[in-house]
Amino acid sequence: MTDNLPARRNLLSRIPFQVILEPRLEEPPRWYPWFITILAVVIALLIGAVILALAGGNPWATYAHIGRAAFGNLGVLSDTMVKAIPLMIVGLACSLAFRMRIWNIGAEGQFFMGAFGASAVVLTPMLPADAPSWLFIPCMLIAGMLCGAIWGFIPGFLKAKFNVNEIISTLMMNYIAISWNNYWIFAVWTEGGFQMSRVFPRNAWLPRLTDFAAEVPLFRGLTTHFGLVLALVAAVIVWLILYRSQWGYEIRLVGDNPRAAHYAGISIGRNIVYVMMLSGALAGMAGMSEISGVVHRLQGAISPGYGFTGIIVAWLAKLNPLAVIPVSILFGALILAGREIQPSGIPKMMNGIILVCLIASDFLLRYRISITRRMEEE
Amino acid sequence: MAQPDATHPPENVVQMRKIVKRFPGVLANDHVDFELRRGEIHALLGENGAGKSTLMNILAGLYRPDSGSILVEGRPVNFATPRDAIRAGIGMIHQHFMLVPSQTVTENILLGLEEPRFRLQLARYDQRVAELGERFGMKVDPRARVWQLSVGEQQRVEILKMLYRGAEILIMDEPTAVLAPTEVEELFSILRAMTREGKSIIFISHKLHEVMAISDRITVLRRGRVTASNLNTHEVTRAELARLMVGREVIFSLDKKPVTPGEVVLKVEDLWAENDKGLPALRGVNLTVRQGEIVGLAGVAGNGQRELAEVITGLRKATRGRVFVSGEDITNRPVRQGIRRGVSHIPEDRTHVGSAPNLSVTDNVIMKNYNQPPISRGWILNAVAANGYAERLKKEYDIIVPTLQTPVRMLSGGNLQRVILAREISSQPTLMIAMQPTRGLDVGAIEGVHRLLLAQRENGAAILLISEELEELIDLSDRVVVIYEGKIMGEVSDGNVEEIGMMMTGIPQDAIRAGEADHDR
Ligand SMILES: Nc1ncnc2c1ncn2[C@@H]1O[C@H](COP(=O)(O)OP(=O)(O)OP(=O)(O)O)[C@@H](O)[C@H]1O
Ligand SMILES: [Mg+2]
Numbered sequence: 090m091t092d093n094l095p096a097r098r099n100l101l102s103r104i105p106f107q108v109i110l111e112p113r114l115e116e117p118p119r120w121y122p123w124f125i126t127i128l129a130v131v132i133a134l135l136i137g138a139v140i141l142a143l144a145g146g147n148p149w150a151t152y153a154h155i156g157r158a159a160f161g162n163l164g165v166l167s168d169t170m171v172k173a174i175p176l177m178i179v180g181l182a183c184s185l186a187f188r189m190r191i192w193n194i195g196a197e198g199q200f201f202m203g204a205f206g207a208s209a210v211v212l213t214p215m216l217p218a219d220a221p222s223w224l225f226i227p228c229m230l231i232a233g234m235l236c237g238a239i240w241g242f243i244p245g246f247l248k249a250k251f252n253v254n255e256i257i258s259t260l261m262m263n264y265i266a267i268s269w270n271n272y273w274i275f276a277v278w279t280e281g282g283f284q285m286s287r288v289f290p291r292n293a294w295l296p297r298l299t300d301f302a303a304e305v306p307l308f309r310g311l312t313t314h315f316g317l318v319l320a321l322v323a324a325v326i327v328w329l330i331l332y333r334s335q336w337g338y339e340i341r342l343v344g345d346n347p348r349a350a351h352y353a354g355i356s357i358g359r360n361i362v363y364v365m366m367l368s369g370a371l372a373g374m375a376g377m378s379e380i381s382g383v384v385h386r387l388q389g390a391i392s393p394g395y396g397f398t399g400i401i402v403a404w405l406a407k408l409n410p411l412a413v414i415p416v417s418i419l420f421g422a423l424i425l426a427g428r429e430i431q432p433s434g435i436p437k438m439m440n441g442i443i444l445v446c447l448i449a450s451d452f453l454l455r456y457r458i459s460i461t462r463r464m465e466e467e
Numbered sequence: 468m469a470q471p472d473a474t475h476p477p478e479n480v481v482q483m484r485k486i487v488k489r490f491p492g493v494l495a496n497d498h499v500d501f502e503l504r505r506g507e508i509h510a511l512l513g514e515n516g517a518g519k520s521t522l523m524n525i526l527a528g529l530y531r532p533d534s535g536s537i538l539v540e541g542r543p544v545n546f547a548t549p550r551d552a553i554r555a556g557i558g559m560i561h562q563h564f565m566l567v568p569s570q571t572v573t574e575n576i577l578l579g580l581e582e583p584r585f586r587l588q589l590a591r592y593d594q595r596v597a598e599l600g601e602r603f604g605m606k607v608d609p610r611a612r613v614w615q616l617s618v619g620e621q622q623r624v625e626i627l628k629m630l631y632r633g634a635e636i637l638i639m640d641e642p643t644a645v646l647a648p649t650e651v652e653e654l655f656s657i658l659r660a661m662t663r664e665g666k667s668i669i670f671i672s673h674k675l676h677e678v679m680a681i682s683d684r685i686t687v688l689r690r691g692r693v694t695a696s697n698l699n700t701h702e703v704t705r706a707e708l709a710r711l712m713v714g715r716e717v718i719f720s721l722d723k724k725p726v727t728p729g730e731v732v733l734k735v736e737d738l739w740a741e742n743d744k745g746l747p748a749l750r751g752v753n754l755t756v757r758q759g760e761i762v763g764l765a766g767v768a769g770n771g772q773r774e775l776a777e778v779i780t781g782l783r784k785a786t787r788g789r790v791f792v793s794g795e796d797i798t799n800r801p802v803r804q805g806i807r808r809g810v811s812h813i814p815e816d817r818t819h820v821g822s823a824p825n826l827s828v829t830d831n832v833i834m835k836n837y838n839q840p841p842i843s844r845g846w847i848l849n850a851v852a853a854n855g856y857a858e859r860l861k862k863e864y865d866i867i868v869p870t871l872q873t874p875v876r877m878l879s880g881g882n883l884q885r886v887i888l889a890r891e892i893s894s895q896p897t898l899m900i901a902m903q904p905t906r907g908l909d910v911g912a913i914e915g916v917h918r919l920l921l922a923q924r925e926n927g928a929a930i931l932l933i934s935e936e937l938e939e940l941i942d943l944s945d946r947v948v949v950i951y952e953g954k955i956m957g958e959v960s961d962g963n964v965e966e967i968g969m970m971m972t973g974i975p976q977d978a979i980r981a982g983e984a985d986h987d988r
Contacts, residue, residue, distance in 0.1 A: 345823040354803030
């Protein structure tokens with residue numbers, strides 16, 4: 090094999106042009122990252138089309154079907170939104186932590202704790218079953234966020250105090266959270282031996298569009314819930330924190346150069362704890378919104394891995410809280426299409442191809458491909 | 468040392484013609500012509516941001532020119548990567564070394580080469596590396612691990628790396644900025660040995676006396692253009708060079724007004740601290756700096772200067788002793804407490820400590836006052852006020868940047884230093900710890916910094932100036948204190964260079980004075 094190399098090189102050197110990857114030293118223009126991202130999605134769709142065609146399907150019909158399944162009418166659009174809401178909030182949670190280069194892989198666990206906290210308000214019960222909505226919902230929200238924050242605090246504190254690797258601790262705490270939830274579902278709040286709690290009273294549900302069908306007939310059957318408003322408000326707040334507050338400045342400084350932050354008098358440990366708590370609280374809020382807006386009871390299967398998908402969402406949004414919204418909607422659509430399309434493998438495949446393309450596109454942001462005329466060799 | 472004679476006209480090994488390189492918002496090289504003869508040391512001079520590094524990065528294959536051509540040995544070349552440049556015999560040594568600390572010298576030199584392929588017969592290569600070093604008068608232990616080496620030794624490894632790859636043309640971007648004076652001498656003798664072997668060298672430095680000492684010819688850049696090319700070094704004076712670089716007369720003498728020192732601002736008592744490796748770096752330092760006084764701290768690099776600066780500013784823990792600022796004990800207190808007391812700090816390491824490379828110029832200048840009005844309003848960071856403040860500093864301190872939103876990692880070395888200086892000086896400090904404040908600055912800018920420091924002194928600030936430039940220390944300081952292996956050797960207020968020099972080698976002042984007294988008797 091070794092002997093072949095020079096021969097191959099000779100062959101290559103006869104081609105007068107060479108393609109070279111070089112690290113990008115100059116800053117690309119502002120629009121470039123977004124352009125590349127969109128291009129990646131388009132290329133992914135084309136690759137998917139080729140595969141579909143090879144498999145004997147009609148790619149355009151399939152895409153049209155996926156499009157209809159996710160965005161085709163108000164009903165499915167609303168369902169897409171329902172899927173996107175938890176992704177948005179978890180995506181925000183991850184964006185915030187990642188901005189400071191704290192790798193919170195524990196959003197899934199914090200999501201479950203949020204669901205638990207919110208359920209505890211109803212099931213313990215902390216409030217009488219006939220308490221009004223305006224009392225129930227804020228209480229559930231606070232309880233959910235608090236539980237998520239506690240779940241974020243523990244790894245944050247361990248990191249700040251003893252430099253325990255947060256990737257491992259947050260990951261481990263996911264399992265604890267799920268088991269903790271299971272304990273309550275199986276042993277305490279079980280309904281007739283089933284692995285789920287009783288259904289929450291209506292006044293503990295987040296309002297949905299369909300609830301207003303009497304006033305606006307168009308809303309009949311639409312399940313998009315108030316969580317969407319929570320997510321949008323949260324996105325704006327996280328953006329304001331990051332770019333318009335002192336604390337956000339500290340987060341960005343620590344994230345870019347911890348030594349410079351220390352030199353500027355910023356306490357890194359304290360910031361780690363605070364950021365982990367807010368990140369956990371957001372993930373907990375996602376759990377609360379899912380429980381109170383969609384599932385309406387506590388059960389084992391409340392998340393098809395929202396906490397992990399949120400990590401991907403955050404990355405693709407380039408940790409920009411506002412970009413988290415459209416990216417989540419795209420992912421929500423793919424999840425939904427996965428339900429609607431038979432065989433469901435196709436949207437899953439598309440999901441995978443889009444991801445690979447997006448990750449590959451990141452490479453283009455850091456490297457530049459240049460095609461040059463071959464240099465004269467001596 | 469080219470020897471031109473009638474039959475063999477001096478040969479250009481490199482010729483760069485009409486090189487243009489544009490970055491967003493700046494024209495870094497504007498039709499630059501440059502030539503290098505075989506066997507010469509050619510100095511490239513210019514203000515901060517003049518485009519020297521850019522031009523050399525183009526020659527070394529790191530950047531591609533927007534237009535223009537390069538001839539090496541008379542043949543046109545088109546480098547796409549540094550690897551192409553090396554193949555054509557051009558190697559560049561950057562200011563930040565690119566070595567793997569945990570590996571040995573030989574391993575670092577072999578890294579990325581195709582030879583040896585599978586089996587590393589290190590012993591054989593150790594031998595080769597040692598031989599190569601000897602040929603150019605470089606003493607390096609091929610088996611030493613890089614982290615054990617001093618900065619000067621690491622630089623030698625970088626040079627060896629290039630020589631091993633067959634470099635005939637060596638580009639050195641500010642190689643002396645990080646070296647102690649003795650190391651500079653060693654570097655110069657290595658450079659001379661290389662030119663004797665027919666290698667050609669491009670040398671970038673802001674220190675005119677070094678340029679005068681080592682170079683054969685000089686080319687000067689200003690704002691991306693050549694203002695003078697191929698000057699013979701022995702035909703120009705320092706003042707002329709300074710004028711060519713800056714475009715105006717540079718005043719080398721300083722106007723230092725007498726100031727009566729006021730109250731004690733900084734008081735250090737029996738201070739002990741450890742360095743990063745856990746070895747004692749400060750061993751009982753005592754020091755005071757008063758209002759309106761510049762105290763210079765002299766010493767060979769690595770004798771505890773950095774650790775002292777870090778302990779005073781709260782970045783490093785003291786193991787014993789006390790630090791008082793304006794009477795308040797701030798030993799081992801959080802950094803912020805010092806900042807509130809008006810301590811400002813120009814750190815030695817500007818990229819890793821003094822700035823956040825991916826954040827904007829604005830974000831970098833507000834590092835110390837982002838939580839004070841008018842930039843802060845309660846929780847809020849007032850972006851308009853922050854940008855206004857940055858705009859003001861940009862004007863006052865001549866920071867050249869395309870926009871305030873540019874990440875500072877794109878700034879030229881000198882402009883980054885200005886960002887840090889602007890931030891630290893504009894806070895009106897009561898105590899300023901300035902470590903190598905003029906490193907990497909051009910002559911015009913150095914003059915500016917000296918003025919600023921003197922102005923602070925007249926305003927009643929207490930300044931501890933840590934520098935390896937003895938001349939600068941003696942010119943600016945009211946007193947010079949000498950540190951050696953973490954101990955203060957003595958203090959000189961009359962600019963007695965000889966005495967300072969002796970103390971820097973570890974002879975305490977008492978011993979020197981006693982010796983003199985003996986002599987007199
Ligand atoms: N990668 C880059 N992206 C954008 N602008 C750049 C980049 N590199 C350099 N510049 C700009 O080009 C100009 C020339 O920079 P260069 O680093 O060549 O200066 P220099 O002569 O080496 O200065 P110094 O003495 O301060 O090191 C500067 O204005 C700088 O801000
Ligand atoms: Mg430079």
